[in-house]
Amino acid sequence: MDSQALLDTAGAVDQLRAGHVIAYPTEAVYGLGCDPANESAIRALLALKGRAESAGFVLIASEFSQLLPWIAKLDDSLINRAAQTWPGPVTWLFPRAAGVPDYVAGKHETIALRITAHEPSRALCEAFGSALISTSANHTSHQPARSVAEVEAYFGDQLGGILAGSLGGSNNPSEIRDLVSGRIIRKG
Numbered sequence: 450m451d452s453q454a455l456l457d458t459a460g461a462v463d464q465l466r467a468g469h470v471i472a473y474p475t476e477a478v479y480g481l482g483c484d485p486a487n488e489s490a491i492r493a494l495l496a497l498k499g500r501a502e503s504a505g506f507v508l509i510a511s512e513f514s515q516l517l518p519w520i521a522k523l524d525d526s527l528i529n530r531a532a533q534t535w536p537g538p539v540t541w542l543f544p545r546a547a548g549v550p551d552y553v554a555g556k557h558e559t560i561a562l563r564i565t566a567h568e569p570s571r572a573l574c575e576a577f578g579s580a581l582i583s584t585s586a587n588h589t590s591h592q593p594a595r596s597v598a599e600v601e602a603y604f605g606d607q608l609g610g611i612l613a614g615s616l617g618g619s620n621n622p623s624e625i626r627d628l629v630s631g632r633i634i635r636k637g
Contacts, residue, residue, distance in 0.1 A: 454610040454611070455597070455610065455611055455612075455613045456471065456609075456610040456611060456612050456613060457612075457613060458569075458572050458573055458576050458612070459576065460610060461473065461573055461576075461609075461610065461612045462573070462576045462577050464609030464610055465482070465483060465484050465490075465577055465581070465609075466484070466577075467609065468483075468484070468487050468489055468490045469483070469490065469493075469608070469609025469610075470482070470483045470490060470493055470494045470497060470607075470608055470609060471483070471608055471609045471610055471611065471612060472586045472594070472600045472604070472608055472610075472611040472612065473569060473570060473573060473611065473612035473614070474567070474569050474570070474612065474614045474615055474616045474617075475509075475565070475567055475570055475583065475616065475617065476538050476565070476566070476567045476570075476616070476617035476618075476619040476623065477538075477593075477616065477617065477619040477620060477621055477622055477623075478585050478586065478593035478594060478595055478616065478622070479585070479586035479593065479594040479595065479596070479597075479599070479600050479611075479616070480570075480583045480584060480585060480586055481494060481497065481498070481582075481583075481584050481585070481586045481608075482509075482573075482581040482582050482583050482584075483581070483582050484577075484579065484581070484582070485506070485508055485519075485553050485579070485580055485581065485582050486579070488550070488552060490582075491506075491552050491553065491582060492552065494506075494582065494584070495552070497588075497604060497607060497608075498584065498587070498588055498589050499588050499589045500584070500589050501589075502551060502552050502555065503551070503555050503556040504555050505551075505553065505554045505555025505556070505557050505560070505561065506553060506554075506555075506561070506582045506583070506584050507540055507561040507562070507563060507582075507583045507584065507623075508553075508560065508561065508562050508563075508580040508581065508582060508583065509562075509563050509564070509565045509570055509574060509580060509581055509583040510562070510563070510564050510565070510574050510579075510580040510581075511536075511564065511565070511570075511571040511572075511574035511575040512564065512574075512575075513528075513532070513535075513564060515574060515578075515579055515580040516543075516562050516564070516580055518546065519543070519545065519546055519549055519553075519560050519562065519580065520543040520544065520545065520546055520560065520562070521543070521544040521545060521546050521547070523543070523544065523628075527628055527629065530628060530631065531543070531562075531628060535563070535564035535566075536564045536565055536566035536571065537564075537565075537566045538563075538565075538566070538619055538623040538624060538637055539563065539623060539624045539625075539626060539637065540561050540562065540563040540623045540624065540625045540626070541561070541562055541563070541625075541626055541627075541628045542557075542559035542560070542561055542562075542625065542626070542627045542628055542634065543559060543560055543561075543562050543628050544558065544559055544560075544628070544629070545557070545558060545559055545560040546560075553582070559627070559628075561625065562580075563583075563623055566617075567617045568614075569612060569613075569614035569615075570583075573612060585622070586599075586600050586603065586604070587603055588603060591603070593622075595616065597611055619637075621636075621637050622635070622637070623637055624636055624637025625637075
């Protein structure tokens with residue numbers, strides 16, 4: 450197996466713009482990401498993970514404006530509910546905008562969104578200028594990768610590279626909450 454190229458932020462952005470899937474460190478585990486506006490990149494990601502299209506993905510961003518194209522028009526009080534936890538490890542299920550494809554949001558009427566506080570992920574979204582697909586770096590039903598070596602063991606040279614950086618201090622994936630009801634779907 451060939452070792453993956455460790456990328457700096459600019460190199461990772463180049464790979465994303467070229468339509469490749471990359472791995473990058475997040476708060477708790479390594480994630481896989483790609484451009485959410487690039488259907489072929491998302492389909493490649495689905496194949497890499499062995500993931501059903503119906504599941505949908507989380508989108509991460511460095512600022513709220515990067516999430517606006519993905520959400521339905523909402524009352525400011527609902528937006529403020531999410532804003533009180535961001536940037537941070539809380540993923541909110543927002544009503545999805547008309548036209549958001551199922552290969553991004555799955556079979557759900559909502560879309561999972563987070564403004565990350567993890568600096569390598571934030572810098573990546575900022576440099577890319579857009580939200581990114583974010584899913585754990587593993588094959589479906591396997592444990593998420595927590596090191597570059599584990600990412601390489603899972604995916605070999607099938608990725609555009611791995612963003613250099615370290616994981617955040619969290620042992621758990623992000624908490625997931627429903628924006629409209631406030632209900633906690635998954636504890637963080």
